[in-house]
Amino acid sequence: MAERPEHRGADRPAELLARHYGIAAKIVPLASEVERTDEIRTPEGLRLILKTSSRAEARESFAFQSGVLAGLEGHGAVVAPRLIRTRDGSAMFHDGETCGYLQTRLDGTPLHSAAQTPALVFGTGRSLARLNLALGRCSPPGGGVRCCGTSDAGLSFPPCPVIWDRARSPTWCAAPWRSMPSRSPRIWRRLTGRSPTTIPARTTS
Template sequence: MTAMTPPLGGSLDSLPPAFSVAEVGALARQHWGLEGDLVPLTSERDQNHHLRGPGGQFVVKIANLAEGHAVQRMQNGALRHIEARDPALPVPRVIATLDGRDDVVLADGHLVRVLSWLEGVPLHAAAQSPAQSGALARMLARLTRALEGFDDPAAGHVLQWDIKNAAQLLVLLDDIADETARGLCTDVLGRFGRNVAPRLGDMRWQVVHSDLNPHNVLVDPAAPDHVAGILDFGDMVRTPLVCDLAVAAAYRIDRDDPIGSLAGFAAAYHAVNPLTVLEREVYFDLVAARMVTTISIASWRAARYPENAPYILRNFPSARAGLQAIAALNPADVAAALRHACPVKE
């Protein structure tokens, strides 16, 4: 296995907390006055439980010790900022403790939070459609706009999932067992180094969600084109704004129409939160870089933590297929489609 040179972020290089259901229930009862049945939820870095009881439904979250309290509190602040800026956005609400705090720090250092529960079907389990992609892009644009003006010192934390750090993935590529996928990833990172990295400082930066994958989106089961919820703000970070769009677009590639799906997703976002010329120019390479990020980090972590491999590798197949689809595209054709889909006054 490749030696670990770049920082993946301490929480990516450590196991999640392991509290018992009884311990989680006692914490919810003592600090939030909440009673009910608890069901464990999957998570990459933290330990989460769905609590259902007389007081409603909630998510009890115990943070990975390696991440630090500042990052968790930054997420709380962002959720409260969103609630104030766009109350209709379907995102979790921070539930205060009995004494009015947003979190509880245990004697061993673990930080515990409670968020509201959102109803819906996970996007990865729902029927897909172009209309759904457009709705998702517009919802993301609203979320990005709702986060305007929010900042926090912890938003600058290092997280390798953040696409701006894609160049650091080179040392992880040897852990990709699939030779074809490894070659595609090498090519993409070369383009990133030439076309994107030197221009990062010229882009618009802000705090963004940064992880709108199909497991973090809920849709209405009766109307799957309607986005019912956006979950998991655990990868929130300050980065070029267009990275947020690229993350979401990487999971919406139609392999039968990769250019059309890329351009259509960008166009729906652009209609709500217009892109700049530079953002439009780097969008394609950032989408590809996100796929490389998924493939390389998942490969490294799955080998290191085989007991959690099914969860870690859940997005690997779609990322590999998407990367193969866009690798065959002519970048000039993509650029032309994006200029048409996202007109910008130059």
């Protein structure tokens, strides 16, 4: 934790975002440990998360994190951020010494800000159990690496501010998800690989 976080101006993230994703948006730096984390606010009202780093260890760490997000796509039991692929279809980008990836941002209350009630603890345990089962089906690159900026060894999870139990919160972020095709068709195509003509039905089971 002695390393300084990579927080500089917004010019470099804006350049990377435009070059690798074709997106122009407002960039808001967020708190992070070592790597740089920015909230991306598109003109259509979407909120995304861009993670970048120029540290050598970030390449394997980001490959793992983006690989986990890609592996969780379509897994109905877990609500997780969705990976947005680059213009060439890659899970992450490399630009000189800098690498990074882009994901959606989940709405909700961070666990550390919520009242630690027995119901919350129970629901969190259920969600983590579902996440554990889902991760068993993933084979991300560098599965044994530590995430960039963490100090304890072992399996690390992708940045996810909150994981809701879908059985308890069936509507999670249905409104922004369902409006995405019309609000941002370019990002919709990156997420789904399809034209924004149909909106996937979300079940509550």
